[in-house]
Amino acid sequence: MVDFLKLFQKVISREVKLVKLNKEVRELCGVDVAYWGETGVAVAVCEGEKRLINTAKGKVTFPYIPGLLFMREAPIMIKALEGISPDLLLVDGHGIAHPRESGIATVLGVLLEVPTVGVAKSKLVGEVVEENGLNYLVLNGKKVGVKSGKYYYSPGNLVTLEDVIELSRQGYPSVLREADRLSKKFREDLKLS
DNA sequence: GCGACAG
DNA sequence: ATCTTGTCGC
Secondary structure (H helix, E strand, C coil): HHHHHHHHHHHHHHCCCCCCCCCCCEEEEEEEEECCEEEEEEEEEEEEEEEEEEEEEECCCCCCCCHHHHHHHHHHHHHHHCCCCCCCCEEECCCCCCCCCCCCCHHHHHHCCCEEEEEEECCCCCCCECCCCEEEEEEEEEEEEEEECCCCEEEEEECHHHHHHHHCCCCCCCHHHHHHHHHHHHHHHHHHH
């Protein structure tokens, strides 16, 4: 099964288009997931003309396996993103800074056909190499992302490394901060009800 | 065999 | 991710 999933990721990585995000980002969205045992709570926070918050709740049984995070969180994240098509989607996890260049941000970007960037709190693969004052994440001699502060940013789909660097300069995205805060808040609400 | 290992 | 106390520092 794991072999099949890895093949799926290789197919996904072949569909990735690292092209410049030209359109102005009017609606920025961020998604995160919190857990209460086997119950997952996904929250999508969108900031644009109006502020939107979507949630999704459900059993998450697939185990956490480094490199296969998408199997655990992508399904419920997609539920929370139903009906939403942001100009840019930020995902808690890596994009192409992944063994098969197919982290959860990349999988979501390809499946939903939306520009995505992966923002992770820790490294999965690659080494940090400084160049021109920037800490690039290098994998197999290729720059696949950047480290800014304590976070790792990498292209998911439909964005360039330059777009990602630009985003990383803005500091940790508020939409992800909010998605993280709210997912944990809603989890607490579940414990009570 | 050993170390690394998103959330 | 989640489980958890105190402690160090701005």
